[in-house]
Structure formats: structure tokens, C-alpha cells
Amino acid sequence: AQSVTQLGSHVSVSEGALVLLRCNYSSSVPPYLFWYVQYPNQGLQLLLKYTTGATLVKGINGFEAEFKKSETSFHLTKPSAHMSDAAEYFCAVSDGDSGYALNFGKGTSLLVTP
Amino acid sequence: ETGVTQSPTHLIKTRGQQVTLRCSSQSGHNTVSWYQQALGQGPQFIFQYYREEENGRGNFPPRFSGLQFPNYSSELNVNALELDDSALYLCASSSTAASPRHEQFFGPGTRLTVL
Numbered sequence: 001a002q003s004v005t006q007l008g009s010h011v012s013v014s015e016g017a018l019v020l021l022r023c024n025y026s027s028s029v030p031p032y033l034f035w036y037v038q039y040p041n042q043g044l045q046l047l048l049k050y051t052t053g054a055t056l057v058k059g060i061n062g063f064e065a066e067f068k069k070s071e072t073s074f075h076l077t078k079p080s081a082h083m084s085d086a087a088e089y090f091c092a093v094s095d096g097d098s099g100y101a102l103n104f105g106k107g108t109s110l111l112v113t114p
Numbered sequence: 115e116t117g118v119t120q121s122p123t124h125l126i127k128t129r130g131q132q133v134t135l136r137c138s139s140q141s142g143h144n145t146v147s148w149y150q151q152a153l154g155q156g157p158q159f160i161f162q163y164y165r166e167e168e169n170g171r172g173n174f175p176p177r178f179s180g181l182q183f184p185n186y187s188s189e190l191n192v193n194a195l196e197l198d199d200s201a202l203y204l205c206a207s208s209s210t211a212a213s214p215r216h217e218q219f220f221g222p223g224t225r226l227t228v229l
Contacts, residue, residue, distance in 0.1 A: 036220075043118075043204055044157070044220040090156050100208070101147060101170055102218060104156035 002027040002093045004074075006105035014113050019063075019078040021108045023091030026072065032094035033074045034102065035065055039087045047089075050074060061085070086112045116141050118207050118221035126227045127195050135190040135224045137205030144209055145169070146188040147218060148180060151202040163188055164210065192226075200228045 007022040025031050032051050036044040048059025055067040065076045074091060088109050092102040119138045127133050139146050145164045149157035159172035163182035177193040186207070192199055202225050206218035 034217075043222040044206075046217065046219070049217060092156075100218075101159040101162055101172065102149075102157070102206075103159065104149075106156045107154075 001103065002029075002031055003103050004033075004091045004093050004105040006089075006091050006108050008108055009106065010109045010111065012111040012113060013081045015083055016080050019076070019081045019085065019110065021076040021089050021091075021110065023065075023074045023076065023105060024072050025074060025091075025093050027093060033065075033067065034092045034094070035059065035063070035074075035076050036090045036092060036104075037087050038090065038107075044090065047076070081110075081112045083112050083114070086110055118205055118219055120203075120205050120221040120224050122224060123222070124225045124227075126229065128229050129195055129197060131195050131228075132191065132193045133195060133226060135192075135203050135205075135226070137188045137190070137207075137221060139186045139188070139205075139207030140219050142209060143207035143219070144186050145207065146182055146186065147206045147208070148188070148190045149204040149206065150174075150199075151204055151223070152198075153201070157204055160190070195228045197228050200226060202226075 004025045034049045035047040048057045050057050050067045058064045063078045088107050090107045091105045121136045147162040148160040151157040160174050161171040162169045166182045179191045181189045202223045204223045205221045208218045
């Protein structure tokens with residue numbers, strides 16, 4: 001089965017600093033990869049997705065991610081953090097063996113300090 | 115366009131009881147997936163329904179069951195509740211006609227507490 005590993009359960013950045021959240025995947029076939037954000041007491045919101053084609057994917061709220069097959073990575077970045085970016089971020093890979101179910105990482109909690 | 119809705123928002127049950135959670139899929143979507151998110155963890159796939167039949171299942175026991183109705187809404191039923199069933203239950207809908215099929219849209223979740 002396909003899986004993802006998120007490195008760092010907590011990341012703290014200053015407002016205006018670069019945000020880098022790490023995700024590595026394990027897959028025997030070309031993966032479909034996603035980043036979701038979850039604000040407190042809410043469901044999951046899709047930030048961006050990689051399916052095929054361009055390896056640099058742009059999402060909402062200024063986030064982007066680059067699919068690197070050689071490194072089996074799909075790291076999430078944002079050039080300048082805002083206070084409103086503080087949330088839980090989940091990387092996920094699609095498992096075609098289970099009806100396209102999503103396999104999620106354990107999540108990274110992003111803290112943005114003034 | 116109406117998004118994914120779930121009811122109830124919160125629920126408190128005791129061990130051994132049974133619970134039913136409900137989900138209405140996003141307009142135009144024909145597939146519903148259910149996930150369990152324990153506190154501090156990522157969501158885990160329970161099962162998926164398509165054409166009113168189970169279309170994939172994660173590592174959950176049979177006391178977790180579901181239904182999908184002709185209007186594509188869905189129910190998650192959990193029998194013989196255990197303390198470890200306390201979690202946020204997320205419903206996600208998707209469309210087999212969409213590209214990519216893998217893109218799922220999530221509801222706000224139902225917070226289940228088992229005492």
C-alpha cells in the first residue's frame with residue numbers, strides 16, 4: 001500500500017518567514033499526492049494536489065509543492081508565513097487499491113509567531 | 115453548490131451502545147468515503163461507498179458498517195462502541211466523472227465521545 005511520512009510533528013516559524021513542511025511518499029506506482037489543511041474543530045480543506053504533468057503545483061493561500069520523484073518527496077512551501085496559516089497540515093497519497101482512498105500522514109502542526 | 119454536510123456535530127455515547135452518523139455528499143458527487151481521526155492523528159480510511167455498495171475498506175472491524183442511499187447520501191454505523199472509538203469522523207465525497215477521481219471534498223466532521 002502507498003503511504004506518506006511527514007517529518008516534524010510541530011514546526012514553528014516567524015511571521016513573514018519561509019514555511020517548509022516535509023512529506024515523503026512510498027509508492028510502487030505513480031502516486032497522486034495531496035496537501036490538506038485543518039483548522040481547529042473543522043474538517044479538511046484541500047490546499048493543492050499533484051496528479052500528472054507539471055511537478056510544481058500551486059495551491060490556495062500562496063502555498064505550493066514540488067513533486068520530486070528521485071527523492072520521493074512532495075514538500076509544501078510558502079514564501080512568507082501569515083498568522084492565519086497556523087493550523088494542522090496533512091499530506092496524503094491516493095491508494096488505488098481501495099477505491100482511491102486517501103492514506104494520510106500523521107500531520108504537522110504549524111505555529112506562526114509574531 | 116452545496117458542500118458536504120454531516121450530522122450531528124457532536125455526540126456522546128456510552129460503551130456498548132450503537133451510533134449512526136450521517137453525511138450528505140456535495141452536489142454532483144456519487145462516491146462517499148468515511149475516515150476516523152483520533153486526537154492528534156491523521157485521518158484513517160474506514161470505507162468507501164459507490165453505487166450503494168462498499169467499494170473498498172480499511173483496517174476496521176465489521177462492527178463499523180455503512181450505507182449509501184440513491185441520492186448518494188450515506189450513513190456510518192458503529193455497533194458495540196468502545197472507548198477507542200472516540201474520534202472525529204469525517205465524510206468525504208467525490209465524483210467518478212471528475213478528473214482526478216482521487217480528489218475528495220470533506221465535511222466538517224462529527225465528534226464522537228464514548229464514555
